[in-house]
Amino acid sequence: MAAAGGEAAAGGALWAEVRALLPGAEEALTLALSGEVEECVPPLLRRARALLYGAGGPPRGRAATALRRLGDVLRDYSWEKLNAAPWRDVGKAWRQVYAYGCLFGALAEAAGGGPLAPAVRLCDMGLLMGASVLDNVLARLVRVLQAHLPRGQPRAAPAGSAQRVRVDPPPTPVIQPEDAVPHLHCPSLEHFRDNYLIPQKPVVLEGIIDHWPCMTKWSVDYFCQVAGCRTVPVELGSRYTDEEWSQKLMTVNDFISQYIVNEKVWGHFLQIPSTPATSPLPWLDKQIPELKQDISIPDYCCLGEGEEDDITINAWFGPEGTISPLHQDPQQNFLAQVFGRKYIRLYSPQDSENLYPHESHILHNTSQVDVEDPDLIKFPNFRNAASQSCILMPGQVLFIPVKYWHYVRSLDISFSVSFWWS
């Protein structure tokens, strides 16, 4: 009895915190949308709102079941709209309906007093695929839910890993001094601007991120602890040009246990040096602000003309052997290495014709050449392309000028953060 009473009290505390995120009165939750949706949708939203406020406490029993179902219907209906057109053409109102579907579903789960992982997943889906509603309530709700989850455990070694045959990693490339990207320690803004930004020359900057909290805090275990239960977008496949490459949503814990901890096993079975990678999608920014607090925007970005809010921050977390094929991006880039090492090869945009970009529009920014094993019969001019290379070490930041071609291979389990700026 005592235990049940304790659980009820804990559930009550959770509901009180959840409820405090929502307006006090039913009409104050306006359900405003930024555009038109089909006329059957607003009554569904209002019905869900009435169920939420009607009980005076957490919806229970039939009210909870009805709220959960309405959440399902709102998500299913808007999901079809989200997938019926290219992403940029999907109306914001439909993404808001999807977010409301996630919100009502997550609230029904939280009210039910059961495990909270499904509610966390719904919040993440809404954050990833929906548009912000009620002053970004899903981000605030997931923080509350996470605080009530048991804190993630450091990962255990995979069962039987000690007996498995380990594959030797491919050798670390040797870089000739004449091909090495220059290194600079904390240059002044002017020196960087005049010698690297204006002439568009790559450089490795040292000493500029040593004070970032991520440098001491972040590790695979730390991610399991702060974000293990969070659903994030992941890219699976050794390189995005491969046929079997795909994107998937999965929890950080699942990604780590399947693709980071077991990566040597993969390498052994598949006899390939490279294994799956995580995503460049903005989950760091949107979903897990705890991690974003541990980094900052490099001061040198102020030399650009764009606004700080327009800087795109990408997180790259993957096992040893993950490859980003040779490609170019439309903005300047600071690629900051937090842990692990990366081998990076760079080619000037002036060499583009020697790099054989794919012909299709979608892969036009990607070279067809496998730079570490080029087919010189198929791509003979590749031998005329001049490259620079570096092994990016933890604490170093590589400046990649806009449109500069870059090829990246992780030499260890690696985490990098890139800042795309203009």
Ligand SMILES: O=C(O)CCC(=O)C(=O)O
């Ligand atoms: O680190 C990687 O694998 C790729 C990084 C990259 O392409 C970028 O930051 O633009």
Ligand SMILES: [Fe+2]
């Ligand atoms: Fe890139």
